[in-house]
Amino acid sequence: MSGERHSEAPEAGPVAGFLAGDGRGRIPGSLPVISWREEDEHAFLDDLERCADSTIELSRRGVWHGHWAELSPAAVGLDLRAELSDHAALHLCWNDARPIVLPGILDDAIHRAPDEIAEAFELYGELGEDGGLKRWLKRALPAAGPEWRVRDRRADLFDAERDVEKVFVSRETAGRELRDLWWKSGRLSTFEGDDSLRLRISFGLERDDDASREPARQRAVATLAEAVLPGASFVPEEPSLNRMLEILAGEELFLTQHIAYWNAPEGGALFHHDAFDEPTEGGQRGVLYAQLAGRTAWLALSVEDLALRVSEFVELLREGELEWVTEDLFPRSADLDGAVECARDRERLVRELALPGCGRFAGLVNRGPEFTDFLANAGHAAILEAGDVILLPNYGLARTVMHSVFCADDEPTYAISAALRQARPDVRTDLQAALSRGRGKRKSNGNQSRRSTRRRD
Ligand SMILES: [Fe+2]
Structure with a gap:
């Protein structure tokens, strides 16, 4: 190539x-x-x-x-500047679930609050210590208001290999208590040289409730994240970013279920998407990732574009190019034949790529340097600096942004991602929620649960 x-x-x-x-x-x-x-x-x-x-x-x-x-x-x-002023073209990108970078849109916020970036790295150090998450929460929660409490409830770890610590918190307002809100710290991989960490806030049952549309808990975790997580208030407090989000999405959105990332050298994320298997209407509208310190490198493209690139790459292999890649990924000729057959059926290929880890193409899409090189040279790469934001719109599994992340720094970096959700779900969505409640088939209390094929990574 x-x-x-x-x-x-x-x-x-x-x-x-x-x-x-x-x-x-x-x-x-x-x-x-x-x-x-x-x-x-x-x-x-x-x-x-x-x-x-x-x-x-x-x-x-x-x-x-x-x-x-x-x-x-x-x-x-x-x-x-001209490109980012062409809102009609960007709106089309959003609708096609293609990524959009907003360079330097948080520069001013970062310059105004250097202490928050320093706090983020202090928190990174603390999360690496035994009991560090709970200690930080006990210290940080009072800033969010007296309605918040750290609970002593024991929390099982969902991912025994990567999860580090999980702590439940509660919020009591106007006689109503939300008791199943939680924070969780974890590693991004089990690779020995990867010191990356992440810190996630959400609620209810992991996986089952990841796609929950319940506004009370969505809003509660958003409020808490913005009150205590260093840098999380930068996005809602940046008018130009909020204006741009509303233009692109065509509706008012809010951020919730935040994840703080400290991507360190050798860290990052394998190819994945952040969408759920859910009806488009009223669903998650995407994810916003804000780089707040250091640099990360990205491959990001719509699942349809990834399907196109995978099919092009598989045809190259079929023609005998890069034989060492074929030997590694498809050691038997039947394996390559099966991949070619799947890659030639675009709808089937999109479904396969939307599977956890990209299904049978996991090895291919994460193959470095050959496939990474192929995608970067097709124009699907970006490098994020502190102050940059990348938007990853999604409308369910068949219309979402696939992405793969690398640390592009010699030191740990810091970023915050958050799910984008409708600020004012429409009437029909409320009606659907009411009908769903009536069926009494929920998996957890008060939640209109959607099956998730994967959690955000
Ligand atoms: Fe992601």
């Missing part, structure tokens, strides 16, 4: 020619990213050095995923 980039547009530099290549896209709001190898032609590498603002080397859980160069907008004639 790296060899493909050298034959185009002789009148322009090789990098400009490569960017103008057929089929290459770019995530709106992001700078172009090109994956390169040391063995690429000198003329290309020299031009890349001239055009690049920065380069990173990607490694996740001991697997090398290559080098990326992020290009300067001036060097490639890109006007991001």
Whole structure:
């Protein structure tokens, strides 16, 4: 694949020619990213050095995923401001469940509150200690108001390998008590060299209630996260971001079920989506990820676009390219035949990719450096700096953003993600909820539960 980039547009530099290549896209709001190898032609590498603002080397859980160069907008004639002013085009991206980057939209918030970023890293250290989550909550909760209490209820860990600590909290207002709200700290992987951590707030039963539409607990955990989680108030307090969300989604949204991420070197997330198997109407509208310190590198594209790229890549393998990849991923010829058959049926392929871990294509989509290189050079990569936000809209399993994350820093980074939900669910949704309650088939108290194929990662 790296060899493909050298034959185009002789009148322009090789990098400009490569960017103008057929089929290459770019995530709106992001700078172009090109994956390169040391063995690429000198003329290309020299031009890349001239055009690049920065380069990173990607490694996740001991697997090398290559080098990326992020290009300067001036060097490639890109006007991001104009692109981000074209709300109609961005709205179409949102509707197609394609990712959108909002560069630097939280810069001012971060500069106004450097103490919160420092607190985030103090919390990272504390979460790594025995009982650190409960100690932090006992100290932090009073700032949220007297209605909040840390409960002594014992909490089983859902994921014995990665979960670190889970603590229930309660909120009592106007005689009504919510008792099954919880925080959970955990590792992102079991890889020994990965010191990444995450801290999640939610409620009810894990997995069963992840997609719950119940507003009382959604709002309660949002209120608590914004009161005590460092940096969580930046998004709701940034008018330009809220305005942009409303324009893109066509309705007012709010953030809930926050997750703080400290992606550390070798950390990140394998390819996944954050959607639920639920009716579109009244469902989750997507996820917002705000980078608040350090850098992360992303592959992000709609599930339909990922299906297209997987089918292109599988055809390359079928034609005999990258035989070492075929030997690793599809050691028997029947395995490759099965993958080709599935990849040629687009609807079936989308369903397969929406399975937990991307189903039979888990090895392929997470394959570095070859598939990572392929996706980055097709224009599906972005690098997030502190202050940047990436939006991952979704409308259920068949219309969602698939994404894969890498740490792009030498130190742990900090980010917050949150689910986006309708601020004013419409009448029909309320009616559906009432009908669902009437059937009495809920899995937990007061919740219109939706089956989740995976929890947010
Ligand atoms: Fe995610």
